[in-house]
Amino acid sequence: MINFFEKRNIETEIFVYVRSPAEWRRSLFQQQIKVGNKDIDQYLKKKSGFRKKFSRYKKLFREGRFNIKKFDRDNFTGKCVVADFCSLIDIQKPKIINSNESLSFSAIKLLYIFNKSxxxxxxxxxxxxxxxxxxxAIRDLFASHDKMDINYFKNDDSDDLNFLKNIFSVEFNDEVYDKNVYQGDLEKDIKNISKNEINMLNDLLDKNEINLKMSLTPENKINALFNKFIENRQKRNKSLI
Structure with a gap:
């Protein structure tokens, strides 16, 4: 790619947005829950490998042409990563559809037990x-609840963090919700559905006209809701024929 642009006298500049290693693992974990994954352990200890990834590009591009920015919506132009990038390269921001919504821990817990069942x-x-x-439905139901505690995803990332700080002046100060939360707690905590979460799920079942909710386990309630949504979709398909 570099040779292609250099032969045509096109100046190349790279911008990379990075999350902290712990935030990166949390985001990766959340994405896997969204797509139906139920194997949580492999994402808790996964290394970001920032030093290995970015050192190579740092050598390939001349000074000032490979840039790393901290992924921090509060400091983005318009609090949007797309708008921020567009401002860097001086182009108009396109219409944006946000398909990467964050999930609360309550939503993740219920989606996880659904994936398992x-x-x-x-x-x-x-x-x-x-x-x-x-x-x-689950995302919106628990939208006001807290995100997953970042401490579930803390590892020894000192090498990558020092590399980003010393070479690119990028520093992270991950929020800490509960200092008593540890990575090893996640497997237990993700299965712990509170009474409040169950009550809110019951309300959602009521809204979708699903009866016998009191006799069902949380897993069965989620599956009953899923089957209701399948039924609704099948009815819509028939009405279009």
């Missing part, structure tokens, strides 16, 4: 759309 299914549009409906 059902096999991934493919090839059926109604099921695919019902999964999206379920995700949106």
């Amino acid at each position: 059902i096999e991934l299914t493919k090839g059926d549009k109604a099921i695919y759309l019902a999964r999206r409906d379920l995700f949106a």
Whole structure:
């Protein structure tokens, strides 16, 4: 790529937005929960590898042409990473559809037990759309609840953090919600559904006209909701035929 642009006398400048290693793991974990993954351990200890990744590019591009920015919405132009990037390269911001919404821990817990209770299914549009409906319903239901504590995702990232600080002047100060929370607690805590969360889930079942909710486990309630969404999608498909 570099040779391609140099032969045409095109100046190349690279901008990379990075989260802290702990925040990166939290974001990766959340994305995997969204797509149906139920194996949580592999994402807790995953290394960001920033030094290895970025050292190579630092050598390839001349001084000042490879830039790293801290991923921090509060300090972005318009509090939006797309708008911030557009301002850096002086182009107009396009219409933005946010498809990477953060999830509260309450939403993640319920989506996790759903992932554990059902096999991934493919090839059926109604099921695919019902999964999206379920995700949106659970996300919106618990939108006001707290995010996952960053301490679940803390590892020894001193090498990567020192590299970013010393070479690119990028420093992170991850928020700390509860100093008594540790990475090893997540497997236990993610299965702990509170009474308040169950009551809110019951209200969602009521809204979708699902009865017998009091006799169901949280797993069964989520599956009942999912089946209701499948039924709704199948009815819509028939009405379009």
